[in-house]
Amino acid sequence: MSDFESFKAIQKKQKAYQLVLGIASWDSNTEAPKACFPYRSEMLSIVSGEYFSMQTGDEYKKVVNALYENMDDLNDIQQKEIRKAKKDLDKIDKIPKKDFVEYSKLVNMSQREWEEAKENSDFNHFKPYLEKIIKFKKKIAKYRNPDEHPYNVLLDDFEEDMTIEKYDEFFKTVKEELVPFVKKILAVKDDEMPSFITAKYPKDKQKEFVEYLMGVFGFDYDKGLLKESVHPFTWNTHSKDVRFTVRYLENYVFSSIFAAIHELGHALYEQQIDDMFDMTNLKSGASMGIHESQSRFYENMIGRSRMFWEAHYPKLQSMFSPQLKNVSLDDFYKGINRVDETFIRVEADELTYPLHILIRYEIERMIFEDEVEVDDLPALWNKKMKQYLNLEVEDDAQGILQDVHWSAGMMGYFPTYALGSAYSAQIYYAMREQLDFDKLVKDNDIEAINKWLQQNIHCFGKSMTPKEILKRVTGEPFNPKHYIRYLKEKYSELYLNGKE
């Protein structure tokens, strides 16, 4: 057997474990009864342990390293597979096992403690865990790449090639161009929420409408399904098993609708990846940022556009006649694009959203530059909320404790959310040069848009880097100006009669 054949054989075995663990985790997050978890956790930890050994086993290390040193005999796709395998291997292999085990335990504990801290809005309860996690992250980053800035090591985990320098430049543009514009919009916004937004919409009908949307967007039911869960998410094992979830809020139907379209974006991406990658480690979306660009593209560029609702508002209105019969399309469109200062990131509108991410990026950067103590984080958070969104944070649950990411050790993740939105705008303008986007959306021809995205982005899976994808699709490297242009065009039209 050649080294590459041995590599494929071990990888196939790893994939079998991934499938089993993946299905168990889908079940845990959707239908598993509460009482099953102690037994389940114990059994699954055995399977995870086996899987971990397989990923770090001597035989696997030997073939990956040998292939990495001698890539000339491999074709382009095989080289990409090996490069990725080597990167993944180094990620765990450079960390001493003792530290790895201790860190995994810490993260498990810390998520539970964060939940409790959030419930009681008590940062001090979470503080010792956060301190330990930060210390660990710095240590792990050092093990993995002693010559690199620790935050760069973490940023690269979530978006290949992104660094402090590049994010600084991106967020500088956001700060200079967007912050003053948001202030202008917030000064003229309506203070009152239109009543149709918070009216009661029966859950079973919401579900019916989400199923209608799955048809509109061309979700392939032979390759996936929809369930309910507390937090909406998309899950997949390969291109022919892609599932997503929605949460139906009776008093906030638009949260269900737009979260559904968002997850549909993630799901369509996965369903449209070429199945030649199923048996490789390149089978998923290119990166966090590119994935988020697709979900946001479907959610915002399509789902929150006037053309989309020109096609589908009559259907929504007929299904929810008591709530919407007196709401014109124009008022509906304004209502679903309403800008407001909010404490909570996940409830933020499209325009203020990047400012929530800016705050998190600036804080993470300070943490890894050793410029702030954990003790001072809540005050720093609150200061930035005041600076960027003019809000006084009254308790930590609405402030620094709102997101799960830090308790799960996911530092470096947040910036990809803003990056994904910015990518989506750059892709949007490139698409408009080739397709009559407005007409396709209005004529309910989403299929043509899906096809364009499949040919230009989706089909490649992870075989192209985010950088290569952007260059291929838009003809230029990442450029945040498109994002600023998109937001300014959309919101000046909505709030400032088209003037900036």
Ligand SMILES: [Zn+2]
């Ligand atoms: Zn997403």
